[in-house]
Amino acid sequence: MVVLYNLIEAASIMSAENSHRSVDAIRAVSRQLVRELGFMGGDFGGTDLPPSAVHALIEIEGGGVSARDLAMRLRLEKSSISRMLRKLVEAGAVQEEAGSEDGRVKRLSLTEAGRKRVEAIHAFARAQVSGALGRLGPGQDHTVLEGLRLYAEALGATPAARPVAPVATIVSGYRPGLIARITAMHALHYARTSGFGQRFESVVAAGLAEFCDRLGNPGNEIWAAMQGNEIVGSIAIDGEDMGAGTAHLRWFIVEDALRGSGCGKRLLDGALAFADEKGFCETHLWTFSGLDAARHLYETRGFVLAEESPGTQWGKEVREQRFVRRRQ
The missing domain is CATH 3.40.630.30 (Gcn5-related N-acetyltransferase (GNAT))
Structure with a gap:
């Protein structure tokens, strides 16, 4: 029994060590990914905009978005969203309109200049991703896609990550x-x-x-x-x-x-x-x-x-x- 206990304890320690190594390796790759995509500075999405503004433009492109919606989707404070939107409106990329159902809620949309800017962002990002995938072996693009999707869904599953809608x-x-x-x-x-x-x-x-x-x-x-x-x-x-x-x-x-x-x-x-x-x-x-x-x-x-x-x-x-x- 003592030998069996020692074997179980040793296996448990090895499993914990392997788990720690996986966690640290994923953290290291995540930091590299952040650097390579330009989150740490320089051109992000081929623009001079900060990452949060680039993400905001892409969300607004989908239509029907308010400042409150943006705050929830980007997980930013209301004051940060307000400052960002003010700069995007002043730059002529975004316009605000009173909502049809509630005039107090302003719906956001892209101007013509904003649409052109988003098109350039998409073109840059597609070229960036295509270039990276082109350096992979056959079938590895599906491995990347599935791995990123699983990881993103797992991160988003944390209770504090987003408000939970009542189950339908x-x-x-x-x-x-x-x-x-x-x-x-x-x-x-x-x-x-x-x-x-x-x-x-x-x-x-x-x-x-x-x-x-x-x-x-x-x-x-x-x-x-x-x-x-x-x-x-x-x-x-x-x-x-x-x-x-x-x-x-x-x-x-x-x-x-x-x-x-x-x-x-x-x-x-x-x-x-x-x-x-x-x-x-x-x-x-x-x-x-x-x-x-x-x-x-x-x-x-x-x-x-x-x-x-x-x-x-x-x-x-x-x-x-x-x-x-x-x-x-």
């Missing part, structure tokens, strides 16, 4: 107010982020109302993410409008406050599991270019870009895209 419950089927609520979420979000107007809202409302009349048919289902009695997200599988053997994924959206909470992933995974269970050979979805976060989520679930062309079905010319996923 996913429920299926129609409920009173569903058509109006899902239409409103789409209309408000895409008016803010993409400039869509009445035509887009009418298309969403008409399509959703027609679909709900067919909810009793096999292969059709709709899900809502609920917080209490409020709908905060949605997704649907239409098994009829694209022909036999093909499911159409439609009306996928979550409220801004739920983004990053995993609610969207739960909605999407549930809908795709339904499509697979019903035996659909393929699942198609229509979207448009520029929605990079959504595209990444689709691609991690097996969707592949199959078609891309200019279109105006939503009332404004965009580069429409059709993604296809084969049954898993």
Whole structure:
């Protein structure tokens, strides 16, 4: 027993030492990464701006952002955000507008000069990343991506890292107010982020109302993410409008406050599991270019870009895209 105890104790010590070495090695690589990316000074993102301002411009580019939103996303104090925004406004890169729902909340957007600056930041960053990946061996780019994603998600999982949104419950089927609520979420979000107007809202409302009349048919289902009695997200599988053997994924959206909470992933995974269970050979979805976060989520679930062309079905010319996923 004494020998066994000593062996267990020795193994425990070695495990602790290995753990400390891993932690120290990761810290050292993290410091090197910070230096190489320019966080310690010099050009960051190919600009003369501090890293926080570069990140702020990229967040503002997505649309619908207030100063309070920026403070939460960048984890900066309100006073620091105020000073930074004042400088960006004075530099002509950012403009402030009173919110449509609450005039006291100022929505931030990029000016034309700001958009050009962000385009230059993206071009510099893509070249920087492409250059680094070009020096790696075959397949190592996926190793880098997965490692960074896992590490970032693990860091963000600390309780103090971000405010925790109440957990949403996913429920299926129609409920009173569903058509109006899902239409409103789409209309408000895409008016803010993409400039869509009445035509887009009418298309969403008409399509959703027609679909709900067919909810009793096999292969059709709709899900809502609920917080209490409020709908905060949605997704649907239409098994009829694209022909036999093909499911159409439609009306996928979550409220801004739920983004990053995993609610969207739960909605999407549930809908795709339904499509697979019903035996659909393929699942198609229509979207448009520029929605990079959504595209990444689709691609991690097996969707592949199959078609891309200019279109105006939503009332404004965009580069429409059709993604296809084969049954898993």
